[in-house]
Amino acid sequence: MLQVNKLNVALDSLVLAKDMSFSLEAGKVNVIIGPNGTGKSTLLKTLFGDIQAKSGDILFAGDALQRKQLSHWRKQFGYMPQDIRLDVELSVLEVVLLGQLNSLGLRLDDSLIKEALSALDKIGLLHLANRDVNKLSGGQCQMILFAQALMRKPKILMLDEPVSALDLHFQHVLLDHLDTQTKQQGWVTLMVLHDLNLAAQYADNLLVLKDGDVVASGHPNNILTSSLVKEVYKVDAQITKDSSGIPFIRTVRKNNSAPLSPTPKHSSKEVESLV
Amino acid sequence: MQSDLMADAISTQRRSEKRRWSVISILLVVLASSFVLDIATGPSLLNVKEVTNALLNLLGFPVEVDPTTKVIVTSLRLPIAIMAVVVGGVLGVGGAEMQTLLNNSMASPYTLGMAAAAGFGAALMLYFGSLGIDTNIAVPLGAFVCCMLAATFLFALATMRHISSGQLILAGIALLFLFQSLLSLVQFVSSPELSQQILFWLFGSLSKASWSNLSIIIGVTAICMFFLIRDAWKLTALRLGEERAKSLGVNVSQLRLRTLFIVAIMTATVTSFVGIIGFVGIVAPNIAKMLVGEDQRFFLPLSFIIGAFLLSSASVLSKVIVPGALFPIGIVTAIIGVPFFFWLILGKRR
Numbered sequence: 001m002l003q004v005n006k007l008n009v010a011l012d013s014l015v016l017a018k019d020m021s022f023s024l025e026a027g028k029v030n031v032i033i034g035p036n037g038t039g040k041s042t043l044l045k046t047l048f049g050d051i052q053a054k055s056g057d058i059l060f061a062g063d064a065l066q067r068k069q070l071s072h073w074r075k076q077f078g079y080m081p082q083d084i085r086l087d088v089e090l091s092v093l094e095v096v097l098l099g100q101l102n103s104l105g106l107r108l109d110d111s112l113i114k115e116a117l118s119a120l121d122k123i124g125l126l127h128l129a130n131r132d133v134n135k136l137s138g139g140q141c142q143m144i145l146f147a148q149a150l151m152r153k154p155k156i157l158m159l160d161e162p163v164s165a166l167d168l169h170f171q172h173v174l175l176d177h178l179d180t181q182t183k184q185q186g187w188v189t190l191m192v193l194h195d196l197n198l199a200a201q202y203a204d205n206l207l208v209l210k211d212g213d214v215v216a217s218g219h220p221n222n223i224l225t226s227s228l229v230k231e232v233y234k235v236d237a238q239i240t241k242d243s244s245g246i247p248f249i250r251t252v253r254k255n256n257s258a259p260l261s262p263t264p265k266h267s268s269k270e271v272e273s274l275v
Numbered sequence: 276m277q278s279d280l281m282a283d284a285i286s287t288q289r290r291s292e293k294r295r296w297s298v299i300s301i302l303l304v305v306l307a308s309s310f311v312l313d314i315a316t317g318p319s320l321l322n323v324k325e326v327t328n329a330l331l332n333l334l335g336f337p338v339e340v341d342p343t344t345k346v347i348v349t350s351l352r353l354p355i356a357i358m359a360v361v362v363g364g365v366l367g368v369g370g371a372e373m374q375t376l377l378n379n380s381m382a383s384p385y386t387l388g389m390a391a392a393a394g395f396g397a398a399l400m401l402y403f404g405s406l407g408i409d410t411n412i413a414v415p416l417g418a419f420v421c422c423m424l425a426a427t428f429l430f431a432l433a434t435m436r437h438i439s440s441g442q443l444i445l446a447g448i449a450l451l452f453l454f455q456s457l458l459s460l461v462q463f464v465s466s467p468e469l470s471q472q473i474l475f476w477l478f479g480s481l482s483k484a485s486w487s488n489l490s491i492i493i494g495v496t497a498i499c500m501f502f503l504i505r506d507a508w509k510l511t512a513l514r515l516g517e518e519r520a521k522s523l524g525v526n527v528s529q530l531r532l533r534t535l536f537i538v539a540i541m542t543a544t545v546t547s548f549v550g551i552i553g554f555v556g557i558v559a560p561n562i563a564k565m566l567v568g569e570d571q572r573f574f575l576p577l578s579f580i581i582g583a584f585l586l587s588s589a590s591v592l593s594k595v596i597v598p599g600a601l602f603p604i605g606i607v608t609a610i611i612g613v614p615f616f617f618w619l620i621l622g623k624r625r
Contacts, residue, residue: 050521071526079522088514089568093288098515101523104508106572113288117281126277129284130291145519152523 001025002047002156002188007056009039009046009212016042018212020056024205029182030190031199031220034209035233040192041082043209044158047190048079060156060188078154082161084142086133092144093129096120099151119147123173138165146174150181157182159191163198175202196249200224208232221245295567302580306360309587313356314348316594321347358484359590359604360583361492362545363555367582369538370556371563371574372503375510376534377440380564383556384542387447389425390553391454393546396421398461398473411483414476415547422546425450426539433531440517479550479605481590488548495544499537500579506530507571514569552605554612555582585611 002024009017016039024030032040045051047058049070058065065073078099086095096116097104103112120126123143128136133144142165149157159178163171179202182189193199199206200220208216208223210232216223224247229237236252311330315321321344329348332340370383384390400406400417408416432438432446458477462470503510509530512520517527546552559582560574567573586604589611593602 048522050518071524074521074524077522081518081522083516083518086515089564090511090514090570091288091291091568093284094511094570095515098508098512098523101508101512101525106504106507108288108292110285113285114281117284121277121281126280126284130287149522 001061002190003057003059004047005057005059007046007058008054009042009051010054011042011051015212017046017053017056020213022207022214022217024188024190026188027183027186028189028204029179029202030188030205030207031203032190032192032207032209033194033196033199033232038209039212040209041160044079044160044190044192047156047158048077049073076155078149078152078157080145080149080157080159080162082164084138084145084165086136086141086144088134090133091129092120092125092131092133092136093117095133095144096147096151099148116147116151119150120144122150123147123170123177139167139170142166143170143174146178154187156188156190159189161192161194163193163195171198178202196224196229200247200249220247224249295570295573298566299573299577299580302577302584306580306584306587309584309591310356310360313359313587313590314352316591317347317352318599319347354484354486354489355481355590356587357489358481358492358549359587361489361496362481362549362552363559363586363589364579364583365492365496365541365545366552366555366586367559367563367578367580368500368503368575369542370558370582371560371578372510372534372538373556374560375513375569375571376531377444378514378516379440379444380561381557382444382447383560384538384546385551385553385556386451387425387429387444388450388452388454389422389429389447389539389542390546390551391451391458392425393418393422393543394477394551395454395458395461396424397476397547397550398458398465401469401473401476402461402465415488418547419543421454422543423539425454426535426543429539430532430535433535434528475603476550477605478603479552479608480601481549481604482601483548492544492548496541499541500575502537503534503575506534507575510534510575511569511571550605552586552608554608554615555585558612558615559585 004023005021007017007020020043032043034040042051046053049065049067052067060076088095093113093116096119097108097112100112100115117126117129120129123146125140125143125147128140128144133141136144142162146159146162149159157178163174166174175198178189178191181187203220206217206220206223207214208228215232216228221241224239226237226239229235229239229249238250238252240248240250242248311323311326314326314330315323325341325344326348328338329340329345331338332345333349366384373382373384373387374380376382396417396419397414399421400413405413428450429443429447432443462473465473509520509525512523512525513527513530521527560578562581563574563577567577586608589604589607593604593607596602596607
């Protein structure tokens with residue numbers, strides 16, 4: 001279990017966490033949502049030990065994060081940062097293999113290569129294994145970096161906006177795989193998402209951040225309300241629930257109260273005929 | 276079906292590795308040819324067979340060699356030819372690691388002011404009459420100390436938080452201008468004879484090669500290369516970006532400092548003995564990258580081999596451009612390097 005107690009983080013004069021406390025259970029997908037600049041990425045970096053907290057404790061399985069034992073602490077993490085650029089002359093397979101950096105020798109073991117290929121296979125990208133990574137699209141790079149994070153065999157998996165460049169298909173491939181693996185392997189999974197509907201579908205636990213604090217946490221079915229969306233994002237939203245109780249968020253325009261999500265004027269067949 | 280795809284992917288990866296080892300082997304042969312040619316050229320032209328026989332004889336093979344040829348090869352030309360290979364290799368590796376650390380294909384110890392600092396140190400020693408020490412020791416020592424001073428300044432910056440690679444490059448360029456200006460100042464206040472001496476040192480020359488300074492350079496290079504190869508995968512990970520390397524468990528600030536220190540020691544050592552030789556540090560890694568990519572297991576040795584080949588062939592050219600005279604090698608590398616540099620800037624696909 002990952003536990004955060006009274007965490008205070010500030011970058012220069014900007015306070016990004018004040019007395020923040022929460023705990024994350026193993027085997028559950030935890031999703032952080034919140035407005036831009038509220039410190040979501042900073043929180044991930046702080047948990048990873050990249051940013052030093054002013055005060056407070058971060059504990060995993062009873063062990064506290066200590067600056068002197070940072071490399072030991074980080075060994076437990078799979079961390080996928082926001083930046084997805086891969087401007088490097090390496091093959092996809094080599095990039096994925098770097099997830100097992102400490103096991104790589106001057107000659108690559110067949111077993112490690114198979115492991116990397118299997119990680120690619122699970123997310124449907126085995127056919128790209130020998131391609132140059134700098135010739136791939138942003139979305140493909142994002143999927144490959146996800147495979148790399150899986151290669152680390154983490155106890156804690158943190159992903160910063162892992163679906164920002166993905167199409168609908170791969171959004172679900174990634175998140176479904178993440179959900180299954182989290183439950184099977186007993187990972188503590190923590191990811192930042194901007195899409196509230198994806199967050200509602202995939203989160204077992206939602207952490208809503210605002211002004212450096214967790215303003216709400218719990219299962220999305222229980223906490224996602226239009227008043228919370230209004231409070232956090234200053235946006236009007238209509239929230240409906242599907243048959244399994246998962247909330248669906250539809251934002252409403254400020255001026256004319258028309259939904260922000262476009263309502264199609266033409267049927268899909270009409271659109272196809274226009275194309 | 277999936278297992279077929281996996282088997283295909285593994286064999287493609289193995290083929291790709293084999294291809295890259297083949298490239299390294301071919302370039303080793305090219306380097307060996309250039310090395311033999313470097314020994315063969317000079318005021319008394321030897322043929323390749325004579326040189327090969329002398330080298331084989333030196334290695335203990337029972338081959339007949341003319342005694343004069345043996346003296347020319349072993350005492351006069353071999354140290355210079357080995358010096359060209361080692362110095363070129365070091366400059367190539369120095370450039371490769373600077374480019375890796377700073378994520379910029381134009382970075383090298385030369386463009387970051389380390390070589391200019393060495394030049395300033397040497398000039399200062401010449402100006403002060405070597406401070407009463409033997410010139411052959413004092414000048415390299417001055418060059419080494421100043422080069423390490425410049426590197427220490429870069430270390431200090433690299434240890435500061437929030438200093439990006441881009442800022443480090445700008446700081447290096449500022450150092451380059453500073454030391455070039457200081458160098459001009461020393462030349463300005465020196466007598467014409469002394470100024471000429473400084474200028475000749477700055478041109479770069481392999482002619483001071485001896486077995487004693489070669490043993491220092493080879494020893495330092497071997498130790499430094501061992502540590503760089505040991506970090507090969509971490510350095511490869513660094514090419515994905517600093518944040519990503521951290522996420523893979525690399526202690527980026529430690530790796531950056533360690534590599535910068537190794538490159539500084541290597542550069543300071545070779546520059547202090549041979550003077551300033553530009554462009555090899557930029558050109559060699561860029562050719563290596565094109566041939567084998569950025570997996571440091573291949574990139575690092577190939578940068579060494581290509582750097583060694585460039586300087587070895589420049590050494591041959593420096594002897595044949597003006598027959599009977601030794602053309603300064605620093606000028607030759609610049610003449611070859613500048614067109615390549617333009618090609619790199621203007622002709623890069625991406």
